[in-house]
Amino acid sequence: MTKKILVLCALPYTNNVPHIGNIVGSHLPADIFARFCRMKNYETLFVGGADENGSPSEITALELRVDIKNFLDTLYPIHKKIYEWFNISYDIFSRTSKEIHHKVVKEFFLKIYENGFISEEEITLPFCENCKIFLPDRYVEGICPNCKYEKARGDQCENCSKILDPVDLINPKCKLCNKEPVFRKEKHLFLDLNKLENKIVEWIKSKEGIWREHVISYSLGWLKEGLKKRCITRDLKLGVKVPLKGYENKVFYVWFDAPIGYISFTLETSQENLEKFWKDKNCLIYNFLGKDNIPFHTIFWPAMLMANGEYNLPYNVVGLNYCNYEGSKISKSRKWGIFCEKIIESGVDVDIWRYYLIHLIPETADTEFKWKEFQDKVNGELIGNLANFVYRVLSFLKNHLNGKIENFKIGDKEKFTIAQIDYCLKTIVENLENVNIREAFRNVLKIAEIGNKYFQENEPWNLLKSNKTKCKKVIFFSSNIVRMLAVVLYPFLPKTAERIFEQLNLKKEFKWEDRFEIKLTQHTINEPKPLFEKLDDKKIEKLKRELTEPINLKSFFKEEKISLDYFSKIKMRVGKILEVEKIPNSKKLLKLLVDFGDEKKQVISGISEYYKIDELIGKKFVFVVNIEKKKIMDFESEAMILAATNKEKISLITIDKDIEEGSEVH
Known part of the structure; x- marks a missing residue:
């Protein structure tokens, strides 16, 4: 039976333009895994989209004095363009503002309601007397009671990741006017998480050996305090309206509505895909997300799915850590980080960025972008090892052998090299199946090292004069290593793999190969070209200046002119x-x-x-x-x-x- 794989990427808020940490923290690793699954001929669907119902977008639109629809309609294509430029191969990248999503959320909720997992309670909420509104969690900022971070939000502290309520904050302030809110009682709807606690604990424990250790320990640690009912409605204009009498003026809390986007976006592709990837028990669901989203995806979202009862639970919650920048957290307000709105015009090949960001995927611990390391790794490993090997082989073939690959029997040296490559292939597959992307990529680069070593030790430039037949054999075998390298490179650096296939004069069709095979015989290649340009100091300084300056969101919105x-x-x-x-x-x-x-x-x-x-x-x-x-x-x-x-x-x-x-x- 063919494996069915659903790859899901946490929905980004469209309250700003993505930074480099957003790419490395979910979109890129999810894309690499999805590409690998497609190459393995698994039935694969890769789903993502924009979370447009969250209060972050509404707050930013208010601060910019821009109509919220205009704001979302402007930011969504910017996000989409950036992910497309990075070659994130979504089958769909949709929006939670679409009518189909609102319909699915309401149906999903009503099923939970019918199943008896929804209750009504009176809670104390922040009300701004100056703005005359109940404040959503993210409209309130104050001091975190846990770590004393001074700009903790009313839903979560981004410094220590503790889940919060606005009432927990010390010295809370309205984010819109900076006034201290009062707290008033209001009726809201709750998801009865307490009824599902035992199931959730049992389910998380069953994931040992599948999930990363820090995901399991973080989730179980969060459960030590016990699961309480969680409020799922808010007093907001933006969002999915609650389909219950008496709640017509309320919307669903963004963390109830957003993950249902995984389902509604799948339905958008087809009803068949909904049945295949969400209801067929043989389908494996992989969720890629940052560590601040872990408890929502290991506790809150699975509880929603259990309460609903109609859809599959995640198979693997791939919780990643943070990617920092030169010693501290990425921050737009402090102009600290690399911001993606200008990266498209940076003049640096997309696969140079993908290459270095793969090294920074924070699988087990936080990682850190460093300009010096970026330059050294690109110039040394990517260009000096991988790109240099490809160009040396193909340019030698074109310049000295008319670009024609002949056919030869392989000897002991080649068999030994094949055994080394096959071991790398086995290691790559094992690691990608377990979503250990960095280790898999290290073994891809090792194949380039093996090829370089074979080429260097056999010295075809000397054989050209002393033994042309042996020279042709070395180039024949080296060219086949280049082809194999391009195949395994495709999930990681897809444009580079395509360029290599183009230079090899091959169709750009990539299927996974578990073993090394000789496939290039009696074959003529195209004109070889260097794959990348080196990054000199001048280029690095230019990139630093241009990419670390966040764009002013106001520049996206033209002020309305009046006569x-x-x-x-x-x-x-x-x-x-x-x-x-x-x-x-x-x-x-x-x-x-x-x-x-x-x-x-x-x-x-x-x-x-x-x-x-x-x-x-x-x-x-x-x-x-x-x-x-x-x-x-x-x-x-x-x-x-x-x-x-x-x-x-x-x-x-x-x-x-x-x-x-x-x-x-x-």
Whole structure:
């Protein structure tokens, strides 16, 4: 029976552009594994997509003052383009904002609800009185109670990875306005994880020998405190609406909705694939993700699947560690790291990046990108060993033997070399089957070393004069090593493998071969070319300057322009504040009576926290006077006072010279 393999990659938030750690931490290893499975002729589906319902996207859109749909529609193709440039071979890379996803999430939830794993409870949630909204977990930042990191989020501390609730934070602040929220009680829906605890523990323990040790120990350690019910709804506008009466204004928590994307995206490819990869018990599901996502994929998501009862559980949760940059964590705010939006135009071959990033896949511990190591490894191992071997053999063949490979019987030297290569092939397969990608790649490079050694020891440049027949035999065998190298190289450096096949004059069709075979006989190659250019110091310095500067997201969004005619419709006048009163039951609203010369208007404004009453009375400010009347807390507002704002403060717009009230502002 043909193996069925479903490869899943954790859904990235589209709140920013990916950095190098995102690529190495899930997308690249997942791609290498998926390519290998396809070459082995396993029925393989590689699924990924963008998590667009999360509050990170909504927060960033609010900060940029961009419509959320416009924001997501702009960031999604940027993500997709970057993954395509890295040759991440997704069969589908979709979006959780699609209608099909919303439909699948609702159906998935209702099945859990019918099965009795959903309960309703009243919980205490952060409410921002300034923004007048319940704050989602990620809208709250404060000090982590566990490690004292000062910018821990309300859902998880990115420093120590502890799962949190906003109420756990010390000195919590609203991320939108930097004010301290109050905590109010609100009814929400919960997934009854406690009912599934024994099953989850038993399932995790059954994965010993399949999962990496740190994934199992981290998951079991997280379970020591016992599983509690987990809230799965939020007071947000963005997301999948809850299909229950009384919850119409709530959406599902992003960590309930997002992993269901694995299922909805599979369905998007076909109903047949849904049945084949999610309901056929013979299918093996591999989840690739970073360590901050481990408990969600080993506890929360499997519990959802168990509660639903219709879909397969993951076979292997490939939890990877972090890739850091030159000594510390990658951070856009600190401009510390390599950011992928400019990497496409870097002028550096994609497989040079893939090559070094494979060395950095953090399989058992955190890894670190270092520019010096990047340069040395690329110039030494990739170019000096692998690329040099390929070019030496093929250029010799073209220049001295007219590019024609003849046929020869192999001798003891060749048989010994084949035995070495076969051992490498066996090791590569064993490691890739167990998702040990770095060790597999080391053995791919070892084949290049073996080929180089054979070529060097047999000195075909000397044989060309002394024994041309033997020279042809050495090149015949070396050329077949080059072909074998290209085959095993394909999952790792696909473009390079294709270039080698092109130079060998072969069709770009790659199937896995477990043993070395002579396949190039009586064959003529194409013109060989060097596979890569070396990275000199000047190039490295240029890359450092260009790739470590995060792009300003605002540059993706053009400000809407208005005509002078449109602007002229806005009537602004100077008004003098005559009276000021505090509005009962409000911390920030003031009622102003404003004189505009020929008339007086009432203005309701939320400036009480920034201005004392005596700072306003008798002062002149700029107002918009032709807006529609609006009721605020039962008081009618007839105009709007203008102010400059940031997160910390506001500053009312005034005039630098005295002028009569009612004067027009242009």
